[in-house]
Amino acid sequence: MRLCFLVEEHYRHDGMPNEVVRQLTAWGHQVDVVRPGGSLLRMDGLVRAGAHDAWVLKTVSGGPGLTLLEAAAAAGTTTVNDARSIRGVRDKALAAALGSARGLPLPPTYALARPELLAGVPDSAYPLVVKPADGSSGRGVHLVSSPDRLAALLPELAGEGMLIAQPYVPNSGTDLKVYCVGGELYATERRSPLHPDSPVRERRVPLPAEVARIAARVGEVYGLDLYGVDVLLGPDGPVVVDVNDFPSFRQVPDAAARVARAVLDLARSGGEHPAAAPLPPARPHARPVPVPAQAAAGAGDGA
Template identity: 35%
Template sequence: MKVGLITGDPGHPVLAAVADLLVRRGHDVTTVPPAGPVTGLADVYLLKARTPQALALAEELERRGAPVVNSAAATGLCQDRVRMADLARAAGLPFADTEAVGRLGELVDPAYPFVVKSRHSRRHDLVARVDGPARLRELAERWPEEPVVTQPFVPGTGWDQKLWVVDGQVFAARRQSELATGTGKSGRAEDWEPSAARAALALRVGEVFGLDVYGVDLVDGPAEPVIVDVNAFPGVRGRPGAPEALVALALRVGAQRVGVQPGPAGRALAGLGAGLGAGLGPGRGVG
């Protein structure tokens, strides 16, 4: 089977592990730059890059009949935090109140403290806590043209709960929140095993957003966990079993396209991924 990796960083630890597993089992792996071009179709593509060029390429591949994980539409939806929040809340998910406010300089009499984020999710985007007018002015000067959204600041426990899902397998960790510490950097990370209810919430997010590989960021609200972000195809670094789960997903989706079942190696790998996910539990590995 031929598997394409759409990425600007083929050396990413998870993608490198996926490629190694596939090649060792006799499959072909090709790295596709986000801007393309693509001459011959692979049986399945993993869409790690989320730039506009990568989304356009994924749409083209889908038009040509190739399956893409995650789809271009689902990935694009998660790039717009307003659309993301609207869909989540319409589906009954406990997503943070998210308001589009234009640019930071256009905010008038906000209720402090609050969280401001770039409307369009991407690497190195704006995510900051704003405690007062001085901080607001500082951010407005640094990000004068950035379209933003605001969310209420939820103190919670000071820990961000990170859940990653790969084809129905849940992996998790928690990190000291950069918003709670006020340092602008996240603190230490540690293993964390979510409750069955929180794992089920993460799985429900995938159903609503049409995602197979994604991350869900939770904080503890006054009465229930609050979803503050959803990310399509996050790094999933350091999670034992995650590369195997990605490989099993790619082989399953690719086999559906060509109308065959995965061979013995593919079936064995799928079982290995499931066994690792079940045996290690959702909270193993932090990265």
């Protein structure tokens, strides 16, 4: 098969996706790597129907890669993940609206175009987590303890563009990161970016059944095949605080080979999975019920 990987400069030397590219090449597939942030691109020559079996995106949220992926999708090429789905989850304000409307356990979310509008958030919502709507990798995440702490933060938020604000979910200082690859779920525990002094080291952990059901539902709601979900175990149960397309898959066993096989399966099926068995009880990893990526994406045109 011939595949095109869009890889941002930020990930130029990262194991993911470079190890996946090496694995696919070792299996005899042709992989073209395009770096959209550092190349002069002639669009009419780059995106041609039938030139590749699938395009794969691994870029930062604000980079130009998604535009190229959408161009490939418009030309009829299979994309991993679905281009409309990626657009949805990379806009955290849109992701919050879509997820809440479809029953995912998300915190109340305020969206604002200018940081001074945070003054309108009710005092009862504090402590407040504020972050860019297009942020990634923990960039620009702030915990505001009370309204009187807001003024000092405004200059730092200037220039971030659209912001979202959510009430802080009390937790132990750790995030549960659930990865979905090849229809399977893997859970890791890691230090929360809001609690940098937490002694927790990143490690694989058993996946609770309730969290497994939520993580599988995330793929259905947003139309994603390869993704990660950040979950906090709050006092009222699990809460989804972020969704990432094509994450790092750290701590997933044989991650490069698993992701490479998933990319090939999606390329061969045009982005759709065959039906699988229902979600079993909690185990270290669980196999969710896949939903055709394009069908799920069509329900919400994104995320």
